[in-house]
């Protein structure tokens with residue numbers, strides 16, 4: 001009896017199902033995808049851009065160029081190629097020097113690759129013929145000779161041609177009695193040229209001494225704040241002395257405190273600083 005009564009009051013489950021059958025997953029309405037609000041593309045999405053190696057912000061190349069390759073977000077000084085640096089430094093360029101010197105392979109040197117192959121690859125990568133670019137031109141009211149190393153070209157290492165170009169730049173400065181400025185970013189000697197590479201130290205040292213004796217200013221710019229400066233790298237020294245060397249060992253600021261370099265200058269003030277020093281040394285009006 002109880003069973004009959006309850007079946008009268010409550011509809012059987014089958015009856016409910018026939019009135020409102022839920023759709024199968026094939027019949028179900030698909031939720032509409034909301035259209036994304038279209039935003040105007042930012043400059044870094046439409047223009048050639050680079051990423052800051054310190055804070056990883058993406059900046060357009062135009063903005064970097066206008067800011068002297070200094071990151072506008074974290075003030076990191078990005079590396080510049082030798083040619084970019086000289087184009088940035090000079091107000092006007094009279095002539096590029098040393099293009100007549102070309103590298104050869106005097107020792108027939110082969111490591112994992114033959115030296116001529118390495119040279120060709122470096123030339124293809126950098127679109128430069130060697131690791132040193134030198135030019136004569138004007139900086140404001142001063143005529144001067146400047147050269148810059150390109151670290152991308154076999155680590156800016158000094159082979160015979162780099163030596164030739166540096167000596168030529170020094171001799172021109174000496175003949176004309178105008179300053180010589182060198183932007184150094186070098187990885188040292190070029191082992192593929194063996195003793196001939198080491199000989200360049202004597203040659204370049206000799207021309208610097210001649211400039212000094214003649215009273216012609218010679219200025220070395222060790223590229224930028226936090227630049228690594230040293231004869232041998234940190235890792236090599238650690239292996240030799242068996243001690244761990246903490247930062248800021250070999251950094252520009254550390255060497256300034258210890259009297260090895262004279263100034264650490266922000267790139268935005270670098271041209272004015274170099275001009276002011278050279279004008280004083282050459283007694284030219286500022």
Ligand SMILES: [Zn+2]
Nearest residue numbers: 052055071074
């Ligand atoms: Zn940055």
